[in-house]
Amino acid sequence: MTLNETLSRLKGQGVKITPQRLEILKVLLDEERYYSAEEILKKVQERYPAVSFDTVYRTLYLLKRLGLVIELNFQGGYRRFEFNHEDKHHHHLVCLKCGLSRKLSCCPTGCLLTIKKEHPEFAITGHSFEIYGYCEDCQEDGND
Amino acid sequence: MTLNETLSRLKGQGVKITPQRLEILKVLLDEERYYSAEEILKKVQERYPAVSFDTVYRTLYLLKRLGLVIELNFQGGYRRFEFNHEDKHHHHLVCLKCGLSRKLSCCPTGCLLTIKKEHPEFAITGHSFEIYGYCEDCQEDGND
């Protein structure tokens, strides 16, 4: 999705476009990877030094509620955020070091169907499927 | 795995069995579900009121390193811990309200193979696959 498409979609939902929100969106759209809240803050502060964490978190959760951002909970309790370029749901291959993510072509739907049959009493609301490892660049540095 | 099996396995690894560790193990073995660190602390304090968070966290990560405990990162950044009853890797159906978990019979190995072929440059170290929802009991109360 382009920045303009995103903006008009936001306007359509009655969301105000502030310079801070615009900058956060630019950061998210710039690179296809998971960002920590702090990374986003730092990048936005390069242009708007006064931006606060509050704004970053509020904007991220706003975008998440609207389906434009995906949140991932890494092992160790680290949360990261990525722009949801497509509308349809998909999974990721994620680098544990730099946060780079690659979209995956497959989704374990077969498993899901089996599970729904096996546990009809359970109200399933969602699932996670992420593959972790180290990308080409991060394998070279010692990864700990 | 029974408590005794677990204890002898720990002794075999040179781990001291303290009353606190014993109590934490009893809590984990009692019920098949994910616990937050705080829940475990509370339960252990029923018997040993002086136990500290430090001990709980240290013990959990000790058990995790030894493969006896699994850690899961819930949406929202909540970390929870469960005893790993079996040695072989498996996934869970998890209740977002009470933490109850049911072991799943299937693992998306098909997907994994496809992905390995598609991204040979990526060093895969692990994957997560969890299904979220509400268990029978928690559907009745308003779930938010």
Next chain:
DNA sequence: AATTACATCGGAATAATTACGATCTAGGAG
């Protein structure tokens, strides 16, 4: 029973996230 390496306690430090009152501003109305 003595020894000692490792555990624990309690509280303080750190880190991540959320809350809040005062101030500011995007975008619609006139």
Next chain:
DNA sequence: CTCCTAGATCGTAATTATTCCGATGTAATT
């Protein structure tokens, strides 16, 4: 274009989860 107002932001403080640390205690070996 200017005014108006709901909603956004700032700066900071509060909250929450987790980790650290020095003093003390203890499991298990000798």
